[in-house]
Amino acid sequence: MQYRICARFLPFRWVFARDLLFVSTIAAVTIRPALATSSSCFASQERCFSSSAPPSSSSSSSSISMMSDQTGESYQAGSSSVAFVTTPDRETARKLARSIIERKLAACVNIVPQIESIYLWEGKVNEDNEFLLMMKTRTSRIDELSKFVRENHPYSVAEVISLPIQNGNPPYLDWIAQTVPEKADKNQD
Numbered sequence: 670m671q672y673r674i675c676a677r678f679l680p681f682r683w684v685f686a687r688d689l690l691f692v693s694t695i696a697a698v699t700i701r702p703a704l705a706t707s708s709s710c711f712a713s714q715e716r717c718f719s720s721s722a723p724p725s726s727s728s729s730s731s732s733i734s735m736m737s738d739q740t741g742e743s744y745q746a747g748s749s750s751v752a753f754v755t756t757p758d759r760e761t762a763r764k765l766a767r768s769i770i771e772r773k774l775a776a777c778v779n780i781v782p783q784i785e786s787i788y789l790w791e792g793k794v795n796e797d798n799e800f801l802l803m804m805k806t807r808t809s810r811i812d813e814l815s816k817f818v819r820e821n822h823p824y825s826v827a828e829v830i831s832l833p834i835q836n837g838n839p840p841y842l843d844w845i846a847q848t849v850p851e852k853a854d855k856n857q858d
Contacts, residue, residue: 744836744837744839744842744843744846746833746834746835746836747808747833747834747835748807748808748809748834748846749805749806749807749808749833749834749842749845749846750805750806750807750808750811750831750832750833750834751803751804751805751831751832751834752775752802752803752804752806752811752814752815752829752830752831753801753802753803753804753828753829753830753831754801754802754804754818754822754827754828754829755784755786755799755800755801755802755827755828756799756800756801756802756822756823757797757799757800757823757824758800759780759782759800761800761822761823762780762800762802763780765802765818765821765822766778766780766802766804768817768821769804769814769817769818772817773848773849773850774804774806774810774813774814774817774849775804775805775806775810775814775849776805776806776844776845776848776849777804777805777845778802778803778804778805779802779803779804780800780801780802781800781801781802781803782800783798783800784798784799784800784801785797785798785799786798786799805834805845806845806849807845807846807849807851808831808833809851810849810851810853811829811831813853814829815829
């Protein structure tokens with residue numbers, strides 16, 4: 670029996686895929702992996718990470734420490750964040766993303782196309798197709814990022830929400846820290 674996709678179920682498949690993306694993103698940035706409860710080293714012996722906290726059920730421990738390189742620097746849990754912004758169309762998403770990267774407000778912006786948003790606005794339920802920006806940045810720059818989005822977004826109330834990154838791939842977290850300066854560059858607009 671051949672499987673056919675019914676066109677009327679296609680939007681539900683996109684919503685399901687979007688929901689899976691959100692759940693996996695949130696799980697990746699908030700749930701401490703089992704490996705982080707004890708010292709572990711990969712085969713190359715170059716990248717190691719360990720938790721200074723004893724194993725516990727609490728995933729919000731701020732004492733998570735990961736060895737990020739051979740100099741002994743470590744990642745401080747929550748020092749980087751993922752910020753989410755929705756936009757009405759691809760052009761707005763790309764323009765906003767490029768401006769954010771050029772100003773070094775984020776190290777990376779992913780554009781997730783065609784999400785379906787259902788929300789309450791001015792007492793009425795609305796349904797819109799939007800584009801989602803997922804931005805990786807320093808937590809200390811979230812307020813500045815939010816201000817920039819408010820000033821450059823077509824919506825009167827732009828969504829800017831962030832989640833702290835508790836743990837992750839040490840080289841990637843190092844890259845975020847190296848790419849996004851702690852403070853705004855004086856030469857930026």
